[in-house]
Amino acid sequence: MRLRLPLGSLFTRVLLTLVLSFGSFALITFGSALYYVLYPVVQRSTADLAAFMELSARTLTLLPEQAQQEYRAKLLDEYQVRLLSGSEPPQGLDDFFYPYVFRLSQALSRRMEQPVHMKSNLIDGRRWFWVDLQTASGTVWAGIPRDRIGTRPMIGAVVICALAVLLVLLTAAILARRVTAPLTRLSQAAEEVAKGRSPEPLAESGPRELANLARQFNETSQQVRELLADRTVLLAGISHDLRTPLTRLRLALEMLPEETDPALRARMQRDIEEMSAQIGQAVELGGTLGAGERHREDLTQLIGEVVGSRPRILWRPLGRCMHSVNAQALRRILGNLIENALRYSNDTVEIRLDCRHQTPALFVLDRGPGIPDDEREAVFRPFYRLERSRNRNTGGSGLGLAVARQLAIANEMEIELANRDDGGLIASIRLPMPHAGDDTEAVH
Template structure:
């Protein structure tokens, strides 16, 4: 059953195509068999019987003629009927020759002479002949005919028939399956867009009546959903605006209270009015501007800089410029809401990381709050839903912050995810939509043509081998501060004085050699701990890539992300490499053993991954014992 499931396609097009191919193929096979058994085979049997009769008759006639006429008879027989009569045994050719007609001929001739016969094959003047021995009064007479006498080409005919049939079957099946499944594929994509919160374009209401009616009904349903959402937004905005009038009267009434009114009561009433005003303001914001806005070229690093100004407890280390074509206003509101949510529920520092890797840059906001249970991770994106059920404004917000961020992300084709952070807390990820690199981007990397779909540009110049200087034993280990797979900073300076350190640089996550190397270090993790040695892997992959790599293989070594290549430059591992005859820049697999004083004790370049971890363990033990 499992093997059958692997053979049967999963898509409707594939299954329809397979069904049509099997149906047409079976029809072609039945048709071909019928033609062979009811047309070609009887003709071949009749032809072989006639040829057998002519050959037997010719041999007997030759024996009845006077010797003076026999040579002339042989000549006329060869010229008019392509049949030769000879007393000598022909020179047999041992090469196997496929000729289905011979089986019918042997059967017909055996019936004619009343005994089994054998056919001898020979080649004369480049032409193949078939001979049989016939008993006559004077002894044995060899009677033969050439292959060209029949003129049939069974192998060529079979090849042409099979080739043309396969082309017709595949072409016809593909066209028919495509006509049936293409409208359904468009409908499936449009339904997927609706499920994701987007408003798809109207489907063409053409084609067969059933499919056209299905597209018409879907378009009508999509229109009703858009109207429902618009009416909901209008109703919410209208109610919020209407509540402003009595709220204003309440504020005036509070201000006009007699002077003897208790100040505590007045302060509590003013606080309640301000909370109500804040709720109404958020409701109005939720009801408007949740659609897709105009995209423009934005420096994401500068945008985050603006957001963190004036906000306490935020850890943000700006990297190089990262230009991207995005709706800046929507992104500001999304990140602002996520930051406010993180600061409200977390009393520790909130970290922001920008991963400007093609094709989808991502912004991560990490907090150490109570976290969001898995069962409620989708519910918190709904309007007015709060994990804190008491509705106390001191312990939670209005329940609209994440809902606004979620709706804006959907409208602008961004991906908003909330994940659990290791050690407690939440990781909010905003991944921007993947867009093609602007074809008209200028070579200086600072401007993108406004007509282009969009692109991101790094202002940082590419690394070059001149920047990388190889290190040697006895050099001071260059210090670095890089994020790990959990986006937490790891500083080499914190390890110096406490433990020895193994730094191994590798080209890319989840590739055969890098996976082998990481698994070997993981298997020896206990031995490295006994040697008071920390093992750290570094590549230019993102933190997200490191996390997926670690979780896929259960790695225990620290994986640090050097997306800017600063550590790669400092340790001299970013160099020109040659693969498959092509030269390009990349990380040369290298390992450095650093002692507790921060000195490099071993610098090994061009590492072979297999067995390397064991060699490094021996060096670490020698360092620890010394």
């Protein structure tokens, strides 16, 4: 699973804030420990070792020859300090940086009152650090092995920094998730409401402010559901009340005398049918356009059923295409788009099916006037019609696309409109992802 942290998300901003805060605190703490605790200890330790090395070198020059050998052996055995006379300097010396030895060189420089630079070599696989000390009787080389110091500053620094970074990131991620998780659930639930769905009520728990926010959202969501239900009941009631006088008008129209103007009779009949159709579409829009059960369907067969024997439609089946979909919703969506294309185009309307991906797509292509870019989303609003090309003179009540969009949203489909390069409109329906273990099957 890839971790994606968009900079605009609340979780990322909270996480970065906590990381910067905890990281700054960790750096200040680490620096303070170095300066006020470790640095004084190192200073005292190197000063003591520098004094011991200088005193050992001066003592060596004051002893007789036989006692010098015993003294060297004792220093090497008990204190891991090796002394060599100036006539037998250590071989193969070179520069080797080591933080503790650097501080030891500074301590020796202060004690000898002259610049001192320690060098290093390997003796039987062990690294030694050497310094030439000037005494009244000549030069004495003093050396200590690396393992005498016993510190591994680089490894210690890496371990401390790694643990600090890990703890800071882990703590910050936990705190950020606790702060943003309720807001993320609220945002997802708000998106569901915006799409016309009814999400599950949010848990009214946690901090007082978040619990109160969840409670208010649940109440608002319930009010939205009640308003939609009231709208459906209202439209159903209006439809019922209007269909009765429409029926009486039809009966009165049939009972008109034979000498009635046929043109007047036909015009009245068209008006009655238009009113009936508009009432039906309004009820359809206000009705339950929710999600239905999805079953594996042959999209090729489904399209063929919707197309039927309609004229001016070009549909070439290319083989079976099995996919899990709400067949009833897809029929209504595709039917509305086809009627829309036939209404505003005098040429052939083409239907295409792309079954090459996990989310098949259906396309309805016409040669009508198209839709301006700035009104491409507005046409999905209920009762919205374009001024010039899609008005009452060309038919339509402005509800077909609104019904199709609501059905698509409720059933996890996507509808998009785009103008064709050489004139006309492309209406595309992107079907939802298949259920787990239920892949799309295309057979040509």
